[in-house]
Amino acid sequence: MKGIRRLAQQLDISIGTVSRALNGKPDVNEQTRARVLEAAAAMGYVPNQAGRSLREGSTKAIGFTIESGADTAGNGDNFFLGVIDGVQAAFSRHHLDLVVLPCSTEEDPSQYLRRMVARGMVDGMIISATHxxxxxxxxxxxxxxPFVALGRSGTPGPHPWIDLDFEGVVNRGVDRLVAKGHRRIAVGLPSNDINLGFVFFEGYKAALARHGIPFDPALIIRAGSSEQGGYQIAHELLNLPERPTAVILIYEMMAIGLYRRLNEAGVRPGRDIAVIGFREGPQSRFLSPPLTCFRLSLRDLGVALGESLLASMPAYAEIYPQGLVRRIWPLELVPGESDDFIIPR
Amino acid sequence: MKGIRRLAQQLDISIGTVSRALNGKPDVNEQTRARVLEAAAAMGYVPNQAGRSLREGSTKAIGFTIESGADTAGNGDNFFLGVIDGVQAAFSRHHLDLVVLPCSTEEDPSQYLRRMVARGMVDGMIISATHxxxxxxxxxxxxxxPFVALGRSGTPGPHPWIDLDFEGVVNRGVDRLVAKGHRRIAVGLPSNDINLGFVFFEGYKAALARHGIPFDPALIIRAGSSEQGGYQIAHELLNLPERPTAVILIYEMMAIGLYRRLNEAGVRPGRDIAVIGFREGPQSRFLSPPLTCFRLSLRDLGVALGESLLASMPAYAEIYPQGLVRRIWPLELVPGESDDFIIPR
DNA sequence: GCATGTCCCGTAAACGTTTACGACGATACT
DNA sequence: AGTATCGTCGTAAACGTTTACGGGACATGC
Structure with a gap:
């Protein structure tokens, strides 16, 4: 005899009453409810989730899919750990648990997601790295x-998302560089068809147009999102017949590899070339010279993600009346010295 | 009508036969099995996990608990992403899925684990950051x-674990530094009672004793595992009345903050002080001067973790006859220039 | 012809919950 | 007194799956 039956037997009450007592249903004597709660705590009873979700159709858990594999992590260090912390903060008050579902590098993300959805393990999903x-x-x-995407997508049909303000980043980056006399501004983009690459690209072209600078496809350098990607970007950039005077990066880790390659070539950021990185990380302050980049609160982003998902779950919709969330998340410029390079007129 | 019932009704077979056909049981006609499999694929049937695990008592999923919170992450999130990738590789051939269970910074890890175990969501567990x-x-x-720990513990009772070779790290570190004439070797340890701190500490004392160097408690500096922790270590180290000539760190991220503080003080690693970091990361090669540290294959470590867990699960024990695994994971020294500082005799 | 065995399949119970429904006693109202 | 209401509780069905059990059809051996 296990579970709620054992509890009921021990208290000599019916299992229905025990269940109602535990779940805070009204039609149960407060005195017996107290007895049940006390006994449950005493014998360490916890409801079996399989039984509950079979009956309920809900699991009180939500999933967060990310891509595993250290070498593919473009937003290094602790991007996900920070976001996750925020998501949990948003969910904890509703007693929802977060499970992170890492998609192996060897598996197709759609296939993986299909499996995870079919598992029926979660009531909602947060997906990242939208294409x-x-x-x-x-x-x-x-x-x-119910789901919310960390990242927009060109996929038709409305769906909730929160995305970083890539337009804002590239706009402020280009503005800043143009003000310093730069006109040949390269940009390091991802090599796959992840959506932020498109957004960044479009923003870049629009910013150039705003300043009347012609678009040169040679200045678009595509590479992996990791440190190696940054190294490769610097490499290609140095080999360009007409070398750009500035570069804007789209991934946090790129800056490290880029610095490394530039260093090898004796090209110093901030003196010989202007560099604007993406997200501030522990290393960006330490890079020499300090990297001009952008800051955001990972935890706040996570909280917003969590609340957006809650808003799209019927059971919580009235508590979070935000409707279908589509939100651009702002980033704050952190000036460094890596873009001090000024082009004399 | 849903699930296996719908499938059975559509094929005009009993649900028992459908279940047996899908699960590869012997007593079913191969022709009908083919029909069932085809129909299942056609209508995208996937078994409901709640129903299955309620009946079976198993879920075909295993959990991996980590601590969320970006600021508490001493080994950035590519550490876990790399390990996770290996764990998944070990499990994928048995059709076991991995779910990562992040314990919020605001919750007690034991309470959290209790909840997750009670959920009945996983058949096994990998825990990390053992105390x-x-x-x-x-x-x-x-x-x-069934479980396996990433990290040893002083908790009585045998349990499987795999842990990094902290003794080897501190031994080789001390040997290397002593060979260069150092005798005042500081060490940056975690401030909480995480087990690796004890292992490192004991290894440190043993290594000193081996070289006949007296132990000075003032050289033990405890701090958080993050970049800020490294900054604080450098700070305290610089303020010591008799400044150490070398320091060994226990967390990857510490090196970055340590470099930053040393830089502020005009103390250059490799010239004015010898620094040996812990794990090699994207930034360690770039730090100036390059950091002497240690390398390990995260993926291989993850595979080993996964196989150890399989070995302790009854259903897979005969395939992985390793018994109770207790394993020290080796790290490879990566010489840099941060410990080039030689003490003249 | 009968016992035995084999192959395939249907039936029903069980896993642990939640909840609709009804029952029971007590109280209040007409 | 009869009836309606209320508070409390027990009963049983349902969620979707797996599997032990048994039965029917057919073949084989005596």
Missing amino acids: RRDARIELLANARL | RRDARIELLANARL
Whole structure:
């Protein structure tokens, strides 16, 4: 005899009453409820989730899919740990647990997500690293599983998302560089079709146009999102026939590899070339010279993500009346010295 | 009508036969099995995990608990991303899925683990960041849930673990420094009672004794595991009345903050003080001067962790006849220039 | 012809919950 | 007194799956 039955037997009450007592239902004597709660605590009873979710159709857990594999992590250090902490903060008050579902580098993200949805383990899903056309979004919509995406997508059909303000980053970056006389501004983009690459690219072209600078495809350098990617960007950039005087990066880790390659070539950021990095990290302050980059609160972003998901879950919609969330998350410029390089007129 | 019932109805077979066909049981006609499999694929049937695990008592998923919170992460999140990738590689061939369970900074890890175990969501557990006396180990043992710990523990009772070779790290570090004439060697340790701090500490004292160097408690500097911790270590180290000539760190991220503080003080690693860091990361090669540190394959470590857990799960024990795994994971020295500082005799 | 065995399949119970429904006694109201 | 209301509780069905059990059809051996 296990679970709620044992509890009921020990208290000599019916299992229905025990269940109602534990779940705070009204039609139970407060005195017996106290007895039940006390006994439950005493014998360390915890409801079996399988039984509960079989009956309920809900699991009180939500999933957060990320991509595993250290070498593919473009937003290094602790981007996800920070965001996750915020998501948990948003969910904890509703007694929802967060499970992180890492998609192996060897598996297709859509296939993986399909499996995880089918598991019926979660009541909602947060997906990250959205692509230009992302099959996962249609998949989640078809499964009618509430979800929110960390990152926009070109996939048709409305869906909630929160995305970083890449336009703002590239706009302020270009403005800042143009003000210092730069006109040949390179940009390091991801090599795959992740959506932020498109957003960044479009923002870049628009910013150039705003300043009347012609667009040169040679200045678009695509590489992996990691430190190696940054190294490769610097490498290609140095080999360009007409070397750019500035570069804007789209991933946090790129700056490290870029600095390394520039260093090897004797090209010093801030003196011989202007560099604007992406997200501030523990190392950006230490890079020499300090990197001009952008700051955001990972925890706040996580909280916003969590609340957006809650808003799209029927059971919590009235508590979070935000409707369908589509939100651009701002980043704050952190001036360093890596873009001190000024072009004399 | 949903699930296996719908499938059975559509095929006009009983649900028992459908289940047997899907699960590869022998007593089913191969022709009908083919029909069932085809129909299942056609209508995208996937078994409901709640129903299955309620009946089976198993979920085909294993958990990996980590601590969330960006500021508490001494080994950035690519540490876990790398390990996770290896764990998944070990599990994928058995169709076991990995779910990462991040314990919020605001919750007690034991309480959290208790909740997660009670969820009945996983068939096994990998725990990390083991403490000197870790209540989670007794908890898992009592729950009879197979588990393996990433990190040793002083908790009584045998349990499987894999841990990094902290003794080897501190031994080789001290040897290397002593060979260069150092005798006042500081060490940066974690401020909490995480077990690796004890192991490192004991190894440090043993290494000193081996070289006949008296132990000076003032050279033990405890700080957080993050970049800020490294900054604080450098700060305290610089203020010591008799300044050490060398320092060994225990966390990857500490090196960055330590360099920063040393830089502020005009003390250059490799010239004015010898520094040996812990794990090699994207930034360690770039730090100026390059950091002497240690390398390990995160993926291989993850594979070993996964296989150790499989070995302790009854259902897989005969495939992985390793018994109770207790394993010290080696690290490879990566010489840099940060410990080039030689003490003249 | 009968016992035995084999192959395939249907039936029903069980896993641990939650909840709709009804029952019971006590109280209040007409 | 009869009836309606209320508070409290027990009963049983349902969620979707797996599997022990048994039965029917057919073949084989005596």
